[in-house]
Amino acid sequence: QVYRSTFESGGYVLVGIVPGSETQYLDTGLSPDTTYYYRLMATGGGQTSDWSNTAHATTPAQLFPLTYHRNYEASDAVTANGGEFGPFQSVTLSDITSVGTSGANWTRVGYQFRGWNTDASAGWGFMDYTMPYGPSSLYAIWAAMYAIEYDGNGADGGTVPVDPQAYAEGDAVTVAP
Incomplete structure (x- = not known):
């Protein structure tokens, strides 16, 4: 017995x-x-x-799935399996060039990856996450990139500086003299 x-x-x-x-x-x-x-x-x-x-x-702790969402736009339904984790487990999140268990490359031309967030419309992201007690979805957060163009403001001579960098909103920019 x-x-x-x-x-x-x-x-x-x-x-x-x-x-x-x-x-x-x-x-x-x-x-x-x-x-x-x-x-x-x-x-x-x-x-x-x-x-x-x-x-x-x-018995082992219950595991819950983590799902990554590409989030290029509101209707983007592309996802990747992020694995399974126990409640309150600390998770180092995937880089955008190797997402989830499949290692998908979700880089996006003209945009900078800012991290992951549970809110698809958030303006900021994070790369470390504590798994909740239940399944979780994380959304890639993107910032549009902008080029700096100098305007001579009516100038008829001289050299216009060229800035090859691209910047996201809120990035610090050093203005050429």
Whole structure:
């Protein structure tokens, strides 16, 4: 006979009867991230043995899926599997050049990747995340890139500076003299 409890000190309940020829017992319907304690008692011929030594095992924490959304525009339905993580687990998020378990490259011409956010319309993103107790979706956050062009303001000579950099809104720009 197999008895189980979530307390080592007592509260054991019969959960299974195993024939004498069996050497294993598979327990089902267990809760995640829980330690279970087991004791055995042999029976037969009208007699019962003393309790066995107590054995214990802890079930793994429940895992939840993380889904990345490309988020080029509001109607963009492209997603990538980000893996499965336990509740409150710290997750280092994928770079945009290698997204999720498939390693998809979602770089976007004319835009700068700013990180991930649970809000698809957020103006900022992050690269570290704590998994909630449940499935989670993260959206790529993008910033449009702009070029700096100098206007001579009516000038009829001189050299116009050229700035080969592209900038996102809020980036610091050094103006040429």
